Amino acid sequence: MSETANRADRMRWPALYVLCAGTLMIVLDGSIVTVALPTIGSALHFSQTSLSWLVNAYMIAFGGLLLLSGRLGDLIGRKRMFLTGITAFTAASLLCGLSGSQELLITGRFLQGVGGAMASAVTLGMIVTMFTEPREQAKAIGVFSFVAAAGGSIGVIAGGVLTQAVGWYSIFYINVLIGIVIVALAARLFQPDRGLGFGAGADLLGAFLVTSGLMLLVYTINKAEEHGWGSAHTLGLGAASIVLLAGFVLRQAKVSSPLLPLRLFRSRYLWGANVVQILFVAALFGFQFLLALYLQSVNGYSAIETGLAYLPGPIVIAAISLGLSARLMTRFGGRTVLLAGLVSTVAALLLLARLPLHATYTMDVLPAVVLLGAGAGLALPAVIGLAMSGATLSDSGLASGLLNTTQQIGGALGVAALATLASSHAQNLLPSAESAAAASTYGYRLAFGVAAGLLVAAFLLTATVLSSPKALPPRPSEGGTPSDATDASASARSSAGEIPQGPDGGTDPGASSAGAGRARLERS
Known part of the structure; x- marks a missing residue:
């Protein structure tokens, strides 16, 4: 192995941690800002309506630019796109912290969304190209999934502490410090990639x-x-x-030269996993939003107490996604692990669908938080692995951007639809309910029940569309030789849970390979 290849191999895991740090900064920012909204509104004299633009401006830019950013990463190089995105996000965070007017802060939030989209869109593509061996890739995706899933809950706590102890502007200044460190480390650790060039899809x-x-x-x-x-x-x-x-x-x-080649959707793993992710994330984001409202408006929790109530969830997610999920996916396959995660999450939401008016945390809330953490720790790495197994190496940035786009759309749709459902049901019950808190509780219970229904639909889709097909003859892809295609086919099938089983139930060592990893599902 050449010295360059040896260095790239040594730098993979440190590079992964830098990618995850960038993701954590972006994820944290969303929940931190949400906690600080009342304080920001008072300081800059936002009305209730105009305050929502601090969230909407970011969401519109972030959700709208993910797919384009993913393809641009394939064209100009993912390292360049990630560094540009983190730099833009850091500069926009500085602008937000210095803002003394509503207009400037909303502009800064929009620019944060632009930078966040650029960096987030290529992260998964970089991970699957750095880690092509199936077991290592599953472990790396587990680390990334933990950061993505647990970051929101951690942000609730951090936002409350920073806002109360220092001031609302500190939630943006902290991004500046983190962003500078990430850019410095990324420039050193990431291997250069030239990209396909604009002639390949501009x-x-x-x-x-x-x-x-x-x-x-x-x-x-x-x-x-x-x-x-x-x-x-x-x-x-x-x-x-x-x-x-x-x-x-x-x-x-x-x-x-399409921006999104429709041939990608010949892979049922890619489109099926993206649909499952929309349903799962809609339920997950709806849970985070509605449970926070229930705890604060019905049970009188403070912002910090609400964040601490969520804390067992990230702990369980970490315990499962940082190692266990990779071993389970290697042993049983991504589809089986995804089904188990969906069952656990459905159980959590059904428990929340019977919340009493005055809940006891240890009896009524904690079991659901733990079950949902277990479900997220199992389901998110599995759905990411299944989706990315349906893209070639040259399209991995685009597939990454597509995954992030469906995640963003699912989250926005879940929060808006479930919050509206809970609110409208509560309003309808208000004249006959014993109190406004009771009416609100019934509304939340209905919304949690509907969220469980979304996950039942995701379970059925996983069991049918994502079922493992019989092995198909390998096909050379992206200029590879037939043997290269066979290696790539084995690696992709392993990520999707299709590697033939040995007599002990583990993966057949002869069937797994550390080949290119993504070519298997792009077939005519």
Whole structure:
């Protein structure tokens, strides 16, 4: 092995930790800002309506630019895209901290969303290209999944502490310090990658259609609770976003260098896992949002107490995703682990669907938090592994951006739909309920029950669409030889849970390979 290859091998795990630090900074920022909103509103004299733009401006930019950023990462190089994104996010955080007006802070939040999308869109693509051996890749994805899943709960605690102890501006300044360290380490640890070049897919019209369509869709979802799901505002903007996205799909079917090659969706693992992720994340984000409201508005918890109530969840996620999930995926396959995670999460939401008016934390809340942490720790690494097994190495940045896009859309849709459902049901029951708190509790219970239904649908989809097919003959891909394609096929099947089983139930060592890893599912 050459000296360059040896150095790249040694640097893989430190590079993974830097990627996860960037993801954690971006994830933390969202929940930290949410906790600080009342304080920011008082300091800068935001109205209740205008305050929501601190969330919406970020979500619109982040959700709208993920897919485009993922493809640009494939074209110009993922290292360059990640560094540019973290730099932009850091600079925007400094702008937010220095803001003395509403307009400047909202602008800073929008620019944070742009930088966050650029960095997040290529992270998974970088991970699957650094770790091609199935067992190591499963372990690396487990580390990433822990950061993505647990970061929100950690941010609730950090946001409360920083806002109360220092001031709201400190939640942005902390990003500046972290961002500088990440850029310095990434520039040293990441291996250079040239990218495919703009001639391989610079579809400007397609970029405009998908970016504007996704931005409009995220905006529509976020404003649906304010205007109502059946209002002319929601239906009109929703229809316009669908027209833009439909135009994008038609464009991709005809253009010679598409931004999103439709051949990707020949892989049922890629499209099936993305649909499952939308349903799972909708339920997960809905849980985080609704349980926080229930604990604070019904049971009188403070912001810090609410964050501490969530703390067992990240601990369980860490215990499972930082090692156990990788071993389980290697032994039983990604599909089986995903099904187990969905069962655990359904059980958690069904427990929450019977919450009493005045809950006891250890009896009524803690079991659900633990079960949901276990479900997330199992399901998220598995769904990521299944989805990324359906993309070639050259398309891994795009597949990463697609996964992040469906995650963002699922989260926005879940929070908006479930919050609206809980609120409207509570309003309907208010005249006959014994108190406003009781009506709110019934609303939350209904929403948790619906969230459980979403996960039942995800379970059925996983059991049918993501079932393991029979082995198919290997096909050379991306210029590889037949033997290369066989290695890549074995690696991709291992990530998806399809490697033939040995007599002891473990993976057949002769069937697993550390080949290219992603070519198996891109077939004519």
